Amino acid sequence: MVSLNKYKRLRSEHSPEPNAVAVQPHKHLRFVVQKHRASHLHYDFRLEMDGVLKSWALPKGPSLDPKQRRLAIRVEDHPYAYGNFEGTIPEGHYGAGNVIVWDRGTYRNAKGTAEAASADLRKGALSIVLRGRKLHGAYALVRTRRPRQWLLIKKKDEFSSTRDVTRDIRSVKSRRKLPDANIIRSNR
Numbered sequence: 001m002v003s004l005n006k007y008k009r010l011r012s013e014h015s016p017e018p019n020a021v022a023v024q025p026h027k028h029l030r031f032v033v034q035k036h037r038a039s040h041l042h043y044d045f046r047l048e049m050d051g052v053l054k055s056w057a058l059p060k061g062p063s064l065d066p067k068q069r070r071l072a073i074r075v076e077d078h079p080y081a082y083g084n085f086e087g088t089i090p091e092g093h094y095g096a097g098n099v100i101v102w103d104r105g106t107y108r109n110a111k112g113t114a115e116a117a118s119a120d121l122r123k124g125a126l127s128i129v130l131r132g133r134k135l136h137g138a139y140a141l142v143r144t145r146r147p148r149q150w151l152l153i154k155k156k157d158e159f160s161s162t163r164d165v166t167r168d169i170r171s172v173k174s175r176r177k178l179p180d181a182n183i184i185r186s187n188r
């Protein structure tokens, strides 16, 4: 799939990360947030759309507070299977470091259809409702004037709060935490 070409180009077959394969869209669209300690600690926010995961890197992670606008840097589309990936990207590879599945669940576009979500993404303003284990309720993803820079903003609803959700540090998949420092195994 064309949108995964960049993903493919950035990775070698020796990385344990999933292959660049697109899937049929699911009835309930999935989202995932991975916590990733690469050269810098960040969170990767991914939304299933058009059979792939549209992806943004969040340097500070998501927030439950509508007053916090979190920078979200658009990165290459990832294959759907990436949403299950947890583990170590070996030294010398793109994104080398450790990854956990920090949150996941389903989402819907505020307009109700996957087609509307794709169109809104192209327009640079996406309104979504998350149903995860840690993140819930309405969020906006808005493109700024700066290249690749978007903002992830919690909308006011019964789930908005000033609580720091990133203090919940365990994987929702394995209950593991990211190691304090990167444990990078060389694949050589």
Ligand code: MN
Binding pocket: 036, 038, 042, 043, 044, 057, 095
């Ligand atoms: Mn990342």
